[in-house]
Amino acid sequence: MATRTQVKNRADHKWGMVIDLDRCTGCQACVIACQSENNIPLNDQSAFLDGRAIEWIRVERYWEGDYPDIKARFLPVLCQHCDNAPCESVCPVYATYHNSEGLNVQVYNRCVGTRFCGNNCPYHARLFNYWEPVWPEDLRNQLNPDVTVRTRGIMEKCTFCIQRIRRSTRGGKQVEDQAFNPACVQACPTDAMTFGNLNNPDSRVSQKWEDERAYRVLEALGTNPSVKYLKQVDAHA
């Protein structure tokens, strides 16, 4: 196989993300960046009212404390790229599987739309295309040519911007840390999100991975996500 060396190099990568919740302001820049990078149709009011808005990353908001001593807390949720992903084993057609870079990948062409993966994802990270996606005429030319426009009837979710990963590591190239970032990380104004190779101990993401504030959401389920969150436990909250 011609791609053997490439495959070997791929195993050098284990992509992961750390999100510092103490820095997150809930500004939704990541949501918008993801939307335009990944050819996600516009979520208008009716999409939200129907409960069918497609957001590969969304910002969950919580209130902590009681008025007047009340604080807004934010939690950006995206596909956690679990190493032990519940969505993968229930797909009858291998439309979702784990690749050698630790990514939970979705093969749109294989998906038949049983939606079992969506049921089995405890993070609500998987979304279904109920309608054929449409864009206003003047937005047609802003579609990203590197990203497939998904048809109706299939599941989709965050890919860690796999098109950017592919472009940077093409031909088995070793990439420097922070040479590229997914759209959400790039757009974050407070630098709350860090993305990189967890197999490289010197990478920024590996450093933060060991932070004492780090935790993983719904850890008790044993899904072993590739996303960690940093949060200082507020004793007075």
Added chain:
Amino acid sequence: MYYRRTLTDAQINRELLDVVLRTPMWWVVIVSILGLIVAGAASAFGFMMNQGLGVTGLQQPIFWGFFITNFIFWVGISHAGVMISAILRLSQAEWRRPMVRAAETMTVFALMTSLLQPLIHAGRPWRIFYWVFPYDWARGIWPDVRSPLVWDPTAIITYLTSSSLFVYTALIPDLAIIRDRSTGWRRTVYGILALGWHGNPRQWKLQGIAGILLSALILPVFVSVHSIVSWDFGVSLVPSWHVTVFAPYFVIGAVHSGVSAVVTLMILMRKLYRLENFIWEEHIDAVARLLIVVATAWLFFFWLDLVFALWLKEEQEMTVWHLRLFEPPWSWLFLVFIVCSYIIPVPLWMFRRVRRSFTWMLWTSLMVNVGMFLERLIIIVPALMRKGPWVFTYDTYRPSAVEVTLIVGSIALVAFLLMLFSKFFPLIPVWEEKEGQKLIDEVRVGDRVVPALVKEH
């Protein structure tokens, strides 16, 4: 008690083959109406395929709704077939005779309808057969055998194959009777189907062995089919689906709804096809007694399911049960479900007069199936609505007109297929009835003469 009704062979032939040998007007009317409903549902499906699944009431966390509910419902109905024909045949329950074929045929059609549901429900149904069934050697892409969605068609197709064989084996002697009474091309077709049946002792022996063998072989399928269907839920991570009790709970629930459906079917058949001489109060009485046991066993498993949740007090699971039990509209549906599937019918069945009344039994058995449909809905949808701590929708699932049309269409489809079947084959096995007549005898117990069955003289 059983009172003896002596029917001559000629009378059995005449009454049971009536619809097969001539076409009554009411049959044409009912079949046309059912056909129209099925055609309506087919166009609703076409509309849904054309527009996308957006026309359903499904939304973000509620990925499974009416179609999957209906899938479980029809697989459940299909369990009547094995229960009635295999188990009652093996246990030599004499009262099974008039209902074996109707139950088995309903099984086959219910299974076909249930197989349609996941296809309808999928986002791209036109791809399913291409991806899942004909294994594509060239691309080296195989179905993922870890997925319950591969187990489940496998189990259902096994069941469909074995019950089709079952129906056919039992049909052969009757096909020969129809062959001998028809002319022209019909005679040729029935002749081919009858596989050269002449009714000699060797043929009868082989047919009997085949029936017993198939009954025995179908028993594991009986346990496995709904167990596997329940694993669609059991192996998932969704709170309150992730329960080990689901397999027996689903199997016994399936028998409950399936046998009730047989009661409904028998009473409707008796009325429509004028089978008063074959379906008696005693038959319905016997099924109702069986139903009391089955329903109570089902209630026990339902109770276990609830108790496990209460005992564990796992937060997410408690949230789901709270939604099911206390938050409208689910609390109302829950009430309707438990009242319909147990609280009204079972105490009523304790009365002999109810068990022997066709009207009462018709309504109570229909009620059970309304309740059992709701049971599956209540298992599926509320669990998805509260499946994780992130509930970003507080809306509820409202089935759309398209979904309701397709549910009605599935009921009409099963009825339509059964009506078509009844035109070409007798719904009550002619040979079984004749065999039953031969075995009926009377014995004297003290000063009373009671009906009895004598297998050996």
